[in-house]
Amino acid sequence: MGTSRWGRSLRTPLGACAAALLAVMALIAILAPVLWTGTANAFDTSAILRGPSPAHWAGTNNLGQDVFYQVLVATRLTAALALAATAIGVGTGLLLGTAPLVLGRRAGRVITAVVNIAVAFPALLLALFFAVIFGVGARGALLAIGFASAPTFARLTRTLSASVAGLDYIAAARIAGVGRVRLLTRHVLPNIGETLIVNATIAAGDALLAFAGLSFLGLGVQAPSYDWGKLLYDGLNGIYVHPVAALAPGIAVILAGLAFNLFGEAMARALGVPELAGGAIVRAARAGRGTRAGRGTRRAGAGASPGSAPSTTLPSTTLPSTAPPFSPTEPDDCVLSVRDLQVSFPGGVHPVRGVSLTLRRGEAVGVVGESGSGKSLTALAIARLLEPPAAITADQVRLLGHDLLLSPGDGVERHFLGTSLGMVFQDPMTSFNPVRHVGGQLAEVATQHQGMTRRQAAARAVDRLRAVRIPSPERRYRQFPHELSGGMRQRAMIGMAVMGSPALVIADEPTTALDVTVQREVLRLLKSQQAAEDLALLFISHDITVVGQVCDRVLVMYAGRIVESLPSAALAASARHPYTRALLAAVPSMETDREQPLAVVPGRPADPADVRPGCAFAPRCAFADDQCRDADPVLTSAGDGHQVACWHPQASPVPITLVSGAATPAATADARETT
Amino acid sequence: MSELRFEGATVWFGSRRHGHLAADHVDLVVPSGAVVGLVGESGSGKSTLARAAVGLAPLTAGRVLVGGQPVPRHGRRPVQMVFQDPFASLDPRMTVGESVAEAIPRGFPGGRASRRAEASRLGLLVGLPDGVVDSYPARLSGGQRQRVALARALAGRPEVIIADEITSALDVSTQGAVLNVVRDLQRELRLSMLFISHNLAVVRYVCDVVAVMRAGRIVECGPAEQVLAAPGHEYTRELLAAVPRPGSVLTAED
Ligand SMILES: Nc1ncnc2c1ncn2[C@@H]1O[C@H](COP(=O)(O)OP(=O)(O)OP(=O)(O)O)[C@@H](O)[C@H]1O
Ligand code: SF4
Ligand SMILES: [Mg+2]
Numbered sequence: 001m002g003t004s005r006w007g008r009s010l011r012t013p014l015g016a017c018a019a020a021l022l023a024v025m026a027l028i029a030i031l032a033p034v035l036w037t038g039t040a041n042a043f044d045t046s047a048i049l050r051g052p053s054p055a056h057w058a059g060t061n062n063l064g065q066d067v068f069y070q071v072l073v074a075t076r077l078t079a080a081l082a083l084a085a086t087a088i089g090v091g092t093g094l095l096l097g098t099a100p101l102v103l104g105r106r107a108g109r110v111i112t113a114v115v116n117i118a119v120a121f122p123a124l125l126l127a128l129f130f131a132v133i134f135g136v137g138a139r140g141a142l143l144a145i146g147f148a149s150a151p152t153f154a155r156l157t158r159t160l161s162a163s164v165a166g167l168d169y170i171a172a173a174r175i176a177g178v179g180r181v182r183l184l185t186r187h188v189l190p191n192i193g194e195t196l197i198v199n200a201t202i203a204a205g206d207a208l209l210a211f212a213g214l215s216f217l218g219l220g221v222q223a224p225s226y227d228w229g230k231l232l233y234d235g236l237n238g239i240y241v242h243p244v245a246a247l248a249p250g251i252a253v254i255l256a257g258l259a260f261n262l263f264g265e266a267m268a269r270a271l272g273v274p275e276l277a278g279g280a281i282v283r284a285a286r287a288g289r290g291t292r293a294g295r296g297t298r299r300a301g302a303g304a305s306p307g308s309a310p311s312t313t314l315p316s317t318t319l320p321s322t323a324p325p326f327s328p329t330e331p332d333d334c335v336l337s338v339r340d341l342q343v344s345f346p347g348g349v350h351p352v353r354g355v356s357l358t359l360r361r362g363e364a365v366g367v368v369g370e371s372g373s374g375k376s377l378t379a380l381a382i383a384r385l386l387e388p389p390a391a392i393t394a395d396q397v398r399l400l401g402h403d404l405l406l407s408p409g410d411g412v413e414r415h416f417l418g419t420s421l422g423m424v425f426q427d428p429m430t431s432f433n434p435v436r437h438v439g440g441q442l443a444e445v446a447t448q449h450q451g452m453t454r455r456q457a458a459a460r461a462v463d464r465l466r467a468v469r470i471p472s473p474e475r476r477y478r479q480f481p482h483e484l485s486g487g488m489r490q491r492a493m494i495g496m497a498v499m500g501s502p503a504l505v506i507a508d509e510p511t512t513a514l515d516v517t518v519q520r521e522v523l524r525l526l527k528s529q530q531a532a533e534d535l536a537l538l539f540i541s542h543d544i545t546v547v548g549q550v551c552d553r554v555l556v557m558y559a560g561r562i563v564e565s566l567p568s569a570a571l572a573a574s575a576r577h578p579y580t581r582a583l584l585a586a587v588p589s590m591e592t593d594r595e596q597p598l599a600v601v602p603g604r605p606a607d608p609a610d611v612r613p614g615c616a617f618a619p620r621c622a623f624a625d626d627q628c629r630d631a632d633p634v635l636t637s638a639g640d641g642h643q644v645a646c647w648h649p650q651a652s653p654v655p656i657t658l659v660s661g662a663a664t665p666a667a668t669a670d671a672r673e674t675t
Numbered sequence: 676m677s678e679l680r681f682e683g684a685t686v687w688f689g690s691r692r693h694g695h696l697a698a699d700h701v702d703l704v705v706p707s708g709a710v711v712g713l714v715g716e717s718g719s720g721k722s723t724l725a726r727a728a729v730g731l732a733p734l735t736a737g738r739v740l741v742g743g744q745p746v747p748r749h750g751r752r753p754v755q756m757v758f759q760d761p762f763a764s765l766d767p768r769m770t771v772g773e774s775v776a777e778a779i780p781r782g783f784p785g786g787r788a789s790r791r792a793e794a795s796r797l798g799l800l801v802g803l804p805d806g807v808v809d810s811y812p813a814r815l816s817g818g819q820r821q822r823v824a825l826a827r828a829l830a831g832r833p834e835v836i837i838a839d840e841i842t843s844a845l846d847v848s849t850q851g852a853v854l855n856v857v858r859d860l861q862r863e864l865r866l867s868m869l870f871i872s873h874n875l876a877v878v879r880y881v882c883d884v885v886a887v888m889r890a891g892r893i894v895e896c897g898p899a900e901q902v903l904a905a906p907g908h909e910y911t912r913e914l915l916a917a918v919p920r921p922g923s924v925l926t927a928e929d
Contacts, residue, residue, distance in 0.1 A: 167763045167764075168758040168759075168760060168763045168764040169763065169764050169765050169766045169774070171726075171729075171731055171756070171758070172756065172758065172764060172778070172824070172827060172828075173766075173777065173778075174731070175729045175730075175731070175751075175752045175754070175755055175756055175831070176751060176752075176755065176777065176778035176827070176830070176831045177750045177751025177752065177780070177781075177831070178777060178778075186766075186769070186777070187766050187768075187769075190766075190768040191766070191767065191768055370846045370848060370849075371817070371846050485717070485718065487717070514717065515715075515716045515717045515873035516716075516873055516874070516875065516914060516917040516918055516919070517716050517913060517914060517917045518716065518717065519917070519919075520917040520919075520925070523925055524925060527925060542846050542847065543847065543919070544847070545919045545920070545921050546919050548921065549919055549920075549923055549924060549925040550925055568924075571921075572921055582848065583847065583848065584921070586847045586848040586850075586851045587847050587876075587921065588850075588851070588854070588874075588876040588877055588879075588880050589876050589920065589921060590875065590876050590879060590903070590915075590918060590920070592876065592879070592880055594879075594880055597855045597858070597859075598851035598852075598854055598855055598880065599851060600848050600849075600851040600852045600855065601848035604816065605816075
């Protein structure tokens, strides 16, 4: 895995060019001094300060030495000095940057403070300062440039290692008695190494340029040695007589500097790419689900998760009230209609494989399924929040009769989405901008999309915060997202979703990160907003119990398809698809028998990169036969408002003993919320 | 296995003036070989208490004893912990086997090979498929990662295990599989365990004793059957009422 990711940097044209340049430079650095030192150093008093000629391609200097060969021979010294300076910088930086981790908090704070001050000095100034201390010459310049780049590296190392050190696996290793030094070498450094190497490469280019600069100023390499900077300096004396003697080392410096920088950047880009196409979104969801662990410690490394981008681009756009074009064929109260929606990624990854659904005004529809079944991708595709390389196709995606497939994705469409669709995500911390007031972010929706003045928008935002039952909304308006508790943030998120009076709200695992009491509050709020505004609600969750509580209808999703669609009320009594029944059976309830193992869905979820013919659930299904493995069942009617995609739908009225509390109407009434 | 005992454990975060009491004179005992469930809302201090028990959060007052001895702040702890987030709890640069082997105490007899064998044995114990020991965490599902984390905790030869919301990031079906492993292990090895969760059904399934925490304090503690069937504290009743029940319908009004 590692090598292929590094290899990717070579596959970009830029990276390949830079790598080729570096390779040529390395070859010259090794061979040139061996082959041509004599030629380069030979005096030819008959040809002093000559221009280019077939004998001397880049002319000669004031001693009659061949400049071209001198540039070639100087490659070794130049490169060696640049690399040595980088090594000093990186080495010192690593020591200083990791010291807080090894030495403990108090000593660490002192070192960090010193480093922060040092970083504030311009590097060249530091270099000059060191040159004065260490004296003029190659050694002084080397130390000067090396130490001058150390603070930047120290800070980089510090930041990177602090974010790694906050992770749970470091805590686990500490508890297991792993010492500080081993923590550093085994856990921290390997995980920040890539970033450091990339930055060191870029820094080597900078060091090379800095060296050329110092030598050029006469502070670097001294005669009789010469590097490119010294040659440049020499050449400049005769610049008016023959400019090529100055140009040749100049070009060498620029090429080499560029090669280092570009190669570093190509690597950075290659390594920054998520490993799996589309993985970013899935990962964001997972990361969100786990953010409550070690909240305090994670705070230090508040770096945005790589996948947070899609969620921050929420429908923060709106429209002045131009009526959307209504298609006369849609039923009056149809809010969303999706036909055969597919989402795929390069490399044959096909996580959504033909989803169709319809939502009417005031209707709450739930989507359940294991993680990775394609729930979130479906939601993001409908909201047009997926970006390339995700490929979306569908026969139809209509929101309020407005065809989202045909629309150009321009400002008008974003306005339309911004006012008619609200989104609520699992982790509001990644959906809100952490450095802006909550209220301002709500108000922005109204100023941008509804053409309100700032004052009107602020009033509306306060009103919405009150509507989602946030106490003292005027005060909360001016608070930052992190100053709100998790439940309150989620409520503010719902408030934001209904800022523009949308017709449809999509809530993707809105309560998964919350505890039961807060969860119930947030769900109630969602329901009351839905009732008050006559919203259509698309509610996504992996918890079939919660979906059953909140929604009128449940869609069960497996491997990118809807395998069963049924009224919530019928869930416990008449679910027919083996997967739905397995999901129901797996939920532990307050009546679960403690002496029996919990029911589980055997096997692993289907792999969206490897979709086989036949029913996707067959490898895990107790009722699978040859028919199941050969042909994929389609969604067909199984009675009143009930559809199922299975060759052998199960018919027993009570499939699960574990939810016995809900099996009979009497028990259901009993369990109904009474408070 | 020994007992874990919190005596007046208090954790104060932040400065003296602008601080925040995350755990407030907590007295709690996890008897040897028993599973104690700790429930409570977000921010009530459950994780803080767990981190204090393993020396990751500093105690402002009180103490944490394992088998009568204070928990050391350095070196191998007699209490091992399994964390909530399966995607942050394993080093992506180490194979599963290496992660588990690292937690095996230094005095373990034999060389590298025997540590490896021990790691494999623990892997099988928590129900990991054969080849997984040599793969990197990126290839594992959430449920498999939590099993690895369990194996790593067991590798540390703990007196007590703390499981902090170990299934709340998992799907129901995966959750069931992990809970089955926890339950089997506990019965087999007589583990003493502090099991933190906000899912009461899960706690009821796994635990013998339940403690309810709110705003840094334990408000109720007793045998699981009793606390969940006849809660004594108003807050416990609230928690119980909030548990989503299959077949129930959530209405908008309170
Ligand atoms: N390092 C820290 N610095 C300051 N405050 C902290 C720190 N760690 C935790 N807290 C705060 O302490 C309180 C208790 O946190 P803790 O994570 O222990 O709660 P919890 O009950 O485990 O919550 P959850 O169920 O969400 O995991 C919270 O208000 C939290 O913000
Ligand atoms: S079609 Fe066959 S394999 Fe698929 S769920 Fe139905 S019975 Fe099982
Ligand atoms: Mg916690």
